Amino acid sequence: MEFIKLAQSYQEEYVKKLFPLLEVPSVYQENELFAYGKPIDQALNLMLEMGEKDGFSSKNIEGHAGHIEFGEGKEILGILGHLDVVPPGDGWSTNPFQPVVEGGKIYARGAQDDKGPVMAAYIAMKLLKDEGFVPKKRVRLILGTDEEQDWKGIHYYFTKEEMPSFGFTPDASFPVIHAEKGLLDAYITCSIPDAESNSLLSFSSGNRLNMVPDTAIAEIRVDEQIENKCKDYLQRHDLKGTIVKRNENYSITFIGKTAHGSTPEKGNNAALHLLKFLKETKLNSVHTDIIDCIINHLSSSNGKELGCNFFDRISGALTCNTGTVDWQIGEECRIGLNIRYPVTVQAEVILNRLQLFSDKLNGKLKVHDHMKALHIEKDHPDVQTLLKIYNQQADDSAVPQSIGGATYARALQTGVAYGALFKDSPDTAHQADEHIKLSDMIKAVAIYAEAIYQLSK
Helix, strand or coil, X not given: CCHHHHHHCCHHHHHHHHHXXXXXXXXXXXXXXXXXXXXXXXXXXXXXXXXHHCCCEEEECCCCCEEEEECCCCCEEEEEEECCECCCCCCCCXXXXXXXXXXXXXXXXXXXXXXXXXXXXXXXXXXXXXXXXXXCCEEEEEEECCCCCCCHHHHHHHHHCCCCCEEXXXXXXXXXXXXXXXXXXXXXXXXXXXXXXXXXXXXXXXXXXXXXCCEEEEEEECCCCCHHHHHHHHHHCCCEEEEEEECCEEEEEEECECCECXXXXXXXXXXXXXXXXXXXXXXXXXXXXXXXXXXXXXXCCCCCCCCCCCEECCCEECEXXXXXXXXXXXXXXXXXXXXXXXXXXXXXXXXXXXXXXXXXXXXXXXXXXXXXXXXXXXXXXXXXXXXXXXXXXXXXXXXXXXXXXXXXXXXCCCEEECCEECCCCCCCCCCCCCEEEHHHHHHHHHXXXXXXXXXXX
């Protein structure tokens, strides 16, 4: 088969099927009637109904996940993607849930992470089915629903359904991702004493641990004029923001730049910047000491101040994202961290460093989530098959790579991340104006079609 020519003939259908999916605001919601909220349930059913209409078999696992399948055989080739998205945030040029094509790019929340790539995998399956190909394995597109939250859906799915013998997820980049760092989400909470003057009254920043917070808001009471000092800080650090005085209090907002939690160095953390500015004001010594301790341990995105700046040749350097900071005077401060550590580092070492930080705040450390690192040898035969397909179609000579992101490959007994981004693709996941190049997705369709063909013939 001439996979790229076949994929190009499906471009119009790809866009037609993807747009309704992008229009669903499938952000996690607490809801008693639906596992992860009505919009996520809507997105799942939309995909499953699409599969049924196109002649595939489909199955809904009680709203926790689902799959679309074709082929026969005892073994399953799994393709895992997710239909939930992170909140859109601010700064969009267009409505994040009204997709548009502009300059050969599709703009919408979820276009890159992960609805666009999921649809590329689906179209690859449909292309093969339309060509009359009957896989000797069951090719199963598994649709997750809370990948951006706690992964409860995919874990529940595998309590009810078989584990694929091998699989891949189109939720990263090419060529092949054979290693993923360990992922640790943790909260550190400490008490905030009340004070009558020169106080940080409240602070709020971030809503997801795996996103660099782009907005931070503080309310303080200080007996000094700080408007010019604030404006000077914003200018020096290339930030946007506002400061408003209401009676004796100042309300301060800092605007930074969001980024994925696996690459915090690409963002500009509004929370850390606002804390650094507050340190320059005349807050009382107790509040200043707490702020100082936070800054002194979390300023670097490589965990240096925590004593966690680890590195290995397989997966690279540790990253630390301060994803949330919430402070209420007279109550507590809660700091949320997202740490990605190299595959050869033990989680206990990271936890020990975090405990030391927590102790300095007289606080409490709580692990919210932990995913062990993923590492499959580069010479695994299926990894080599995927690599060969990519190199031939992309005219490249790449080798397997590692990432800091956490993909559904970890949910598999044996699996890897495979696309859908290329070397020159825009990386806009979790950012305002998230988008994909349509030409990239068509190339991904061709690669996925050949991958399914080679791994299941």
